[in-house]
Amino acid sequence: MAENKLGYKNMEIDLENNMSIDKIENVEPIENLKRKINIGKLNAPPKAWYYLGTVKSIKTTPTPFSPWGKPLIAYRNKEGIVAQYRHCIHMNTDLAKGSVVNGNITCPMHAWKFDKNGKCTDIPGGNHNECTLRLPTFPTHIVGGHAFVYKQTIKRGETPPTMPFPAFEDLGWDDFEIGKGIDFLSDSPWYLITANGFDICHFEFVHGRVPLIKSKINFNSNNHCSINHNYKNISQTWFDRLVRYVYGEKMSLNYNVFNGNMILSRTGMNGKSNYMCANVQPLDSERSKITIFPLTPKTIAIKQIPILKHIGNFIRRIIIRQFFLAELRSIKSVRLLPENLMESDRVVTQYFHWLSTAMHKSTTKEETHEK
Ligand code: FES
Ligand SMILES: [Fe+2]
Incomplete structure (x- = not known):
């Protein structure tokens, strides 16, 4: 079995040719990818x-x-x-x-x-x-x-280890004003929530976002996976009409998942960026809790007139709430059935494969009661 520098193992792959993970995944037959998706493993909450x-x-x-x-x-x-x-x-x-x-x-x-x-x-x-x-x-x-x-115990003799905390590439946490968390309860397993950003087809049929170019998954590391979408917003919901009226119909989405349970996203609309963080907590194997934090870059926040800022934040929270309620309703009864995944599901299959292999490599049994 070959192993690339990220520790992402792929059978029957010639890594001597320095192929990137993307290329590896795009030539790997879908049957091979889905065979390695392990729901038992996915049900275990990740080290995150x-x-x-x-x-x-x-x-x-x-x-x-x-x-x-x-x-x-x-x-x-x-x-x-x-x-x-x-x-x-x-x-x-x-x-x-x-x-x-x-x-x-x-x-x-x-x-x-x-x-x-x-x-x-x-x-x-x-x-x-x-x-x-x-x-x-x-x-x-x-x-x-x-x-x-x-989710990892501190061992004897260790000062608390500094686990890298997920962050955007270009802006640190100190660069943001972090809004109050918005909580959602979902009847979906935790891994389906973060996987949704990689489910290409659903963007069009659930959210009315028609792809303009092909979205490509990037395996940044064992703990970080991302995708960039570019689409046209044709949704007829009131909040999407409002967004379209203000910002136009073209949108981009840079969607990052860290450790399987943390989403950091940046939506681009008409030159403006909208940042958001979501943290997913498994409640059991079928239900999860999601907390979403609206993020405002401080460079923008300080320029806003306080009253307009409050109104803007209020509207933004309503839009986030409406969008995610629709999202959670749409995936309520969705379950991962690896054997039914097809070539049309390649990107999300790659994500689940990554979750089951590369990312889960860093998940070990919780250590307890050791001195
Ligand atoms: S000291 Fe905690 S149970 Fe005895
Ligand atoms: Fe969605």
Whole structure:
């Protein structure tokens, strides 16, 4: 089996010729691609960044969360946000009922204490140095007042590893004003939400966006996949008519998926760019939660007159909500049936293949209870 520099394995491919992944994927028979799509693997939440909530909403006392279906607690301290496993490693007591004193969470049952890295720092009536267990603890990251948690435990002796946080190529997070998250619940598995941007045909039939040139998928790395679309907006919904009236009918979409669950997109209309971030959380194998953040480049935000800015943001949020409600309605009963994928589904098949192979290479079983 050959392996290219991104670790993306392809059987029967001559990599000596330095073919790009795109070329490899475009010559790989569709039957080969779909055979390697593994729904069992896809059902496992990916090792990725998950949205916790606004920093303000996370209290200084432990608050329960379950960003990828596993019970966690999070609390805020002077340095940031601490996210840990919700159940005590001693006898499983619910730490959401515990307290945080001097940066240590104290279990309400036998008062064991754990620091921000999950290390046991006190066992009343015992010796904590003999405790070989650690309370599983997860890296967190804050952007624009919003907290995210990464699905990988911090190991002993490690300072929290700096997992790269997804970002646009040209603008950093500090360059944006990040709007309040808009939440959606979906009856679709998490991987179908992000895959939708690669489902070429549905753009025309669901969204009334007729392709102007062929969209091409790009496998940027094991954790980042993107696509560029150029289309004409012929949709008859009121919000698309409004958008067309203001910006014209031509649109472009640069759509990036990081770690399978984070979308960063840029829509271009008549020279204007509209940025958005979406974070997908699996609730179970059939349902997901999506949080969408409208992003406004600060260079634009500072020039806006406050009242017009509020009105503009209000309208933008309504349009985002309407667009995604229609989107979620359209994919409500859609399920991935690899055996039914055809040549006309090549791009989305490539995406699922990438999710099952390259991206999932970085997903291992969650490590727990190791010191
Ligand atoms: S169950 Fe938590 S200290 Fe015993
Ligand atoms: Fe869609």
